[in-house]
Each structure stands twice: as C-alpha cells, then as structure tokens.
Amino acid sequence: MGFVWQILNTLKISxxxxxxxxxxxxxxxxxxxxxxxxxxxxxxxxxxTSFIILSLLALIIAATxxxxxxxxxxxxxxxxxxxxETFRLNNHLKNYIYKDSEKKSFLExxxxxxxxxxxxxxxxxxxxxxxxxxxxNRRELFDAELLDFRLNPNAYLNIILxxxxxxxxxxxxxRFTYSVGYRPFFSMEGDLLGIISVPT
Numbered sequence: 722m723g724f725v726w727q728i729l730n731t732l733k734i735s736x737x738x739x740x741x742x743x744x745x746x747x748x749x750x751x752x753x754x755x756x757x758x759x760x761x762x763x764x765x766x767x768x769x770t771s772f773i774i775l776s777l778l779a780l781i782i783a784a785t786x787x788x789x790x791x792x793x794x795x796x797x798x799x800x801x802x803x804x805x806e807t808f809r810l811n812n813h814l815k816n817y818i819y820k821d822s823e824k825k826s827f828l829e830x831x832x833x834x835x836x837x838x839x840x841x842x843x844x845x846x847x848x849x850x851x852x853x854x855x856x857x858n859r860r861e862l863f864d865a866e867l868l869d870f871r872l873n874p875n876a877y878l879n880i881i882l883x884x885x886x887x888x889x890x891x892x893x894x895x896r897f898t899y900s901v902g903y904r905p906f907f908s909m910e911g912d913l914l915g916i917i918s919v920p921t
Contacts, residue, residue, distance in 0.1 A: 796900075799921055800889050803902025806844055806919045807887060811904055813838050814917070819909055827855055827906075827915050848906075850915040852877060859920075867894050872916060876903040880916055892920075 817834055827850055839846065839858040847857040852872040854863060862868045879888035880903055888903045900921045906914050 796891075799900040800902075803889050803900060803919055803921065804887050807902045807904035807917060810838070810842060810844050810846055810917055810919060811906060813842055814906060818914075826850075832856055844919055847918045847920075848915055849918070855915070862894075873901070873903070873918075876901075876916065876918070879903070880905050881913075 817838070818830070827848055835848065835856050836858060838844075845859055847859075848855050849872045854870045854872075857863060863870055873890070873892070875890055876888055879885045886904065889900060891898055891900050893899070901918050903916055903918045905916055908914050
C-alpha cells in the first residue's frame with residue numbers, strides 16, 4: 722500500500738503542476754493576442770488579479786489534499802501497526818495459556834505473567850473480560866480515571882456482536898488523540914476468553 726500511496730501522490734502533484742502551467746500559458750496567449758494597448762492595460766490588471774486568485778485557490782486545494790493525504794497515510798500506518806502488535810501479543814499469550822491446559826481463564830493466570838509478556842514484547846496492552854478491564858500495564862491511567870474500566874462500546878460492537886477478528890479506532894484523552902487496536906482471544910476449544918487492546 723505504501724508504494725500505491727506514493728504513486729497516487731506523485732500523480733496528483735503532476736496533475737496540479739500541469740494545471741498551473743496550463744493556466745499560465747493560457748493567460749500568456751491571451752495577453753499576446755490582445756491588439757489594443759488600452760484594452761491590454763485593463764485586461765492585464767484583471768488578468769493579474771484573476772491569476773493571483775486562481776493561484777491561491779490552487780494552493781488551498783493542494784494544501785487540503787496534502788493534509789488529507791497525510792491523515793489517511795497516518796491512519797493506514799496506525800492500522801497496520803496495531804494489527805501486527807495485537808497479533809503478536811495474541812501469539813505470546815497463546816504460547817503460555819495453551820501449554821498449560823489447566824488454565825481456562827485469564828483470572829487463573831498470575832499477573833506476573835502478563836507483566837513478563839509486556840516486558841519481553843515491549844507492548845503496552847490491556848485485557849478485558851466480561852467487558853471490564855482485568856489487567857493493564859498502564860493501570861495508573863485507569864486509576865486516575867483518564868480511561869474507562871469498561872470495554873469501549875465500538876469495540877464491543879465489532880468484536881463481540883459482529884465477530885470481527887480485529888478492530889481499530891481513534892480515541893482521545895483531552896486534546897491528545899491516539900489509536901487503539903482490539904483483538905479477541907480464544908481458548909483452544911474456541912471459547913472467547915477475553916479481549917486484548919493495544920494503544921499507540
């Protein structure tokens with residue numbers, strides 16, 4: 722997708738430059754074919770004014786496009802990053818839980834295991850059961866009531882009700898915006914044990 726974005730961006734910029742160049746040539750030709758000096762003088766002022774206005778509009782359009790392009794690219798990168806990190810975390814949890822057949826619930830696992838996985842992977846993550854947080858290596862954010870102990874409603878809709886294997890959305894704390902990825906965690910028998918979330 723990164724290569725495609727580069728191609729589209731290059732194409733868009735090329736079209737923009739071509740449009741500006743064509744506009745300049747168009748006005749130049751009109752000025753050249755104007756025969757009368759008085760008309761030329763009046764037309765030149767109007768032409769210059771029109772050119773400045775159109776150039777500003779073109780710059781505004783280009784700036785708006787570049788901003789939207791940057792936003793879309795950042796969203797794509799966040800989605801890909803969180804999808805990878807939640808998948809990697811899911812595998813680490815499976816390696817521990819699946820090898821111990823007696824562990825049937827996250828509640829049966831000592832929190833030191835979750836801490837160890839966070840340290841080994843370098844991933845900050847949260848675990849939810851029955852729509853409530855049961856563990857987080859950033860617990861202080863929840864204790865300070867900056868984050869809700871309840872599972873995000875959109876995550877519940879997409880993971881629990883719609884059965885999606887991964888869900889991503891932007892969230893915020895005050896003016897600070899960040900992204901969060903959610904993924905279900907299943908037992909060996911296919912039962913839903915909980916939901917893991919990873920913030921950027």
